[in-house]
Amino acid sequence: MKPLLLFFLLLxxxxxxxxxxxxxxxxxxxxxxxxxxxxxxxxxxxxxxxxAQVMAERIVNHPQAGPAVLKVVKATLGKEMGSFKGFDDRTHLAGEALIEAAKKGDLPSAQAAFGNLAAGCAGCHQAFRAKVAAALAEAP
Incomplete structure (x- = not known):
């Protein structure tokens, strides 16, 4: 599937x-x-x-959530933090793979890595977004 089409499906x-x-x-x-x-x-x-390499580097090196947000996320997810971290690791590794593929000029591998990155994002959002957003909305 073409990367841009995949993105619009995940939008x-x-x-x-x-x-x-x-x-x-x-x-x-x-x-x-x-x-x-x-x-x-x-x-x-x-x-x-x-x-693509520049954008993947921005994604891999994105700003991290601060202590207040992390406290709420950890309290909300509890035992699910391992799964949450797994999604984060998956997307990070996919971003790094995309950077390496881009450096090598390997478009098919870069596109495959993008699919993995998007799937990691989508999986995490499906599993945790509503729960985390609700908890953060109640936080001071």
Whole structure:
């Protein structure tokens, strides 16, 4: 499946609602990741591996959530934190694989890595987004 098409299929999952308080920090981070993911999909669709590498590097090196957000997430997910971390690891490794493929000029491998990255994002959002968003919306 073409990367840009995959992104548009996942867009409803990636969309982030308007939020306040502690959730605003996570929302802003996810909005930035969504924009970078969209740009990454465009770059791969165009076969622009230099731009794809830059976008993948931005995704891999994205800002981390602060202590207040992490405290709420950990308290909310409890024993599910291992699964949450697994999704994070999967997307991070896929981003790193995409960077390496882009450096080598290997578009098919970069596209496959993008699919893995998007699947990791979608899986995490499906499993945890509603629960975490609700908990953060109640946080001060």
């Amino acid at each position: 409803p999952i990636l969309a982030v609602p308007t939020v306040q308080g502690a959730n605003l920090e996570l929302s802003q981070m996810m909005t930035g990741l969504g924009a970078n993911t969209y740009s990454l999909g465009e770059a791969l669709e165009a076969g622009d591996l230099s731009r």
